[in-house]
Each structure stands twice: as structure tokens, then as C-alpha cells.
Amino acid sequence: MRRIDLLAVDELADGEMKMAFVDGTDQVLVVNTGGEFTAVQGICSHEYFELDKGFLTNGTLTCALHLSRFDLTSGEPLDPPAEQPLAMYPVVVEDGRVCIEVPDGPLEISEG
Numbered sequence: 001m002r003r004i005d006l007l008a009v010d011e012l013a014d015g016e017m018k019m020a021f022v023d024g025t026d027q028v029l030v031v032n033t034g035g036e037f038t039a040v041q042g043i044c045s046h047e048y049f050e051l052d053k054g055f056l057t058n059g060t061l062t063c064a065l066h067l068s069r070f071d072l073t074s075g076e077p078l079d080p081p082a083e084q085p086l087a088m089y090p091v092v093v094e095d096g097r098v099c100i101e102v103p104d105g106p107l108e109i110s111e112g
Contacts, residue, residue, distance in 0.1 A: 046082035
């Protein structure tokens with residue numbers, strides 16, 4: 001396992017999201033919902049589009065390209081055209097930093 005530092009807790013206000021990069025290429029979207037941090041793959045599972053251009057609403061994330069909506073607790077798609085869930089990464093908040101703990105090697109992502 002490896003722990004990857006994504007950003008500082010104070011970089012992300014409640015209700016905001018921000019893209020972080022792992023290994024210089026993999027995009028991870030960090031979301032702050034009521035002080036709870038969630039980390040999901042930064043690219044939509046339906047078609048290549050950065051999810052930080054999307055919208056947060058009531059615990060869901062909507063991709064701005066085709067309006068697929070995803071549940072931020074499970075990563076599951078709620079609206080088509082997306083059919084694959086978003087990969088979710090376990091978050092650890094330590095010393096004011098938001099980190100993810102993932103297996104060694106490339107980040108797992110879902111692609112349609």
C-alpha cells in the first residue's frame with residue numbers, strides 16, 4: 001500500500017471540489033462535503049471529461065459533458081449515459097493533509 005498526499009485540508013472549503021494529480025498523470029477529484037473528504041477518479045467513467053468541471057448537489061456529482069450523475073458515497077452512476085461507477089479511493093486526513101491509501105502500482109479507474 002502507498003499513501004499519497006493530495007492537498008491541504010484548508011485548500012478545500014465545504015461544498016467545494018478540487019483536482020489533484022497522482023504520479024503527475026492520474027487525476028483524483030477531492031470533494032469536501034460537510035467536512036467529510038471523498039476522493040474519486042477525476043475523469044468521468046463514461047467518456048474522457050474532467051469531473052472538476054461538473055456540479056456538486058446533495059451528495060452527488062454531475063459530469064458537465066453528458067450530465068451523468070454519480071453518488072459520492074458509492075461512486076455508482078445515478079443517471080445515464082454513464083453505466084460504470086467511479087473508482088473511489090480511501091481517504092486519510094492526517095496533519096492537516098488529505099491523503100489517499102491505495103495499492104502499489106497505477107491507480108484503479110473505471111472506464112466505459
